[in-house]
Amino acid sequence: MIDLESATRLCEILLGLALAQQSAEHLFMPMSDRRLFALRLLLGLLLAVGLWTTPVLGVLLLTSTWILARCDGPYNGGSDRVAVLMQICLLAVHLCRDLNAPLRWQEVAFGYLAIQIVLSYFMAGWVKIVNPQWRRGQALVDVFAFSAYPQSESLRGWTQWPRLLFVMSWAVMIFELVFPLALLRVDTLIVALVVAALFHTANALLFGLNRFVWVWLASYPALIWLQQQVF
Amino acid sequence: MLRYLLPALIPSWRFFDDVGPSPRVEYCLLADENAEPEWQPFQPQPEHIPLTQLFRRLVWNPARNESLYLLSSCEKILERDSLQAQQVIAGRIALALRSGELPPQARWFRFRLLVVEREGEALVRHEHFVSPAFGLDQSWGPIP
Helix, strand or coil, X not given: CCCHHHHXXXXXXXXXHHHHHHHHHHCCCCCCCHXXXXXXXXXXXXXXXXXXXXXXXHHHHHHHHHHHHHCCCCXXXXXXXXXXXXXXXXXXXXXXXXXXXXXXXXXXXXXXXXXXXXXXXXXXXXXXXXXXXXXCCHHHHHHHHHCCCCCCHHHHHHHHCHHHHHHHHHHXXXXXXXXHHHHHCHHHHHHHHHHHHHHHHHHHXXXXXXXXXXXXXXXXXXXXXXXXXXX | CHHHHHHHHCCCCCCCCCCCCEEEEEEEXXXXXXXXXXXXXXXXXXXXXXXXXXXXXXXXXXXXXXXXXXXXXXXXXXXXXXHHHHHHHHHHHHHHHHHCCCCCCCCEEEEEEEEEEEECCEEEEEEEEECCCEXXXXXXXXCC
């Protein structure tokens, strides 16, 4: 069993490390504001070690919002959105604790995060399976053939195996659609989370989406907690 | 601020729902604003990345994450002619020229967006956007 306090703490450690990793990358990007990301690096580490969590989450959320405005949207797509979602929900949990609000309010805030992560898989599967290009396997062929996502030109060679890409397309769609069912039992959830982590890792290796790995992993304790609350 | 936070609080989760036209950035250096352009790709993808380097990029990939942001800026230009996105791409090219990442041989530059998409069995490229000329001495703030 994992209680609410342990689950939130695990999420904070993993999210803090993920934000520290991203911020460190920004220190080496020519266009980025190095002072801002040096601050976020420090805040990420403070979050990971559990010091002054409420104000740290507050300042992280403020700076995240500023970055969203400065970049006219997320810098890094879905991973930034999940990171901001986690900051909002974890801050809500801590504010409820600090203000001695009923435990139920903390559970609602944390549960909302878990439900959104479950939806992230299911909805991603749904929008693919209703698209005939995905059902035919053509979408994944096109991702490798001409999208800007493959990290190197040699990875475009995967288009030479359309049957493999067809199988991979259906594997991804089916996994994403049935993901919510994994919450019925804790052992199926653990297996599903391992598969999901491998899926994110594959995307990181092929398309350079490394931030997705660490941010989504940071949310997994919330799913384990939710499974034990509901089932 | 709410319009930036709401999509994070209530996300749509539409990942890779469609594979649309894919932008590529090219730039040209100009002796003056009216010179004929000779286009070159900006930050072309490497031909091959060894497996060990791919795994290292799991924990350290600043250049790639920046290029993904430039990609999203290209998409904003294609969707809605975003001036902010144009400034982002121009600023990054200017930085590359000034820092010696690219050889600066002129005082002006332009960039353009080519779009690669499928037409039947073939992949086609066509020019979708050409920027105004930017001076190398123009200043841009940090992003983000």
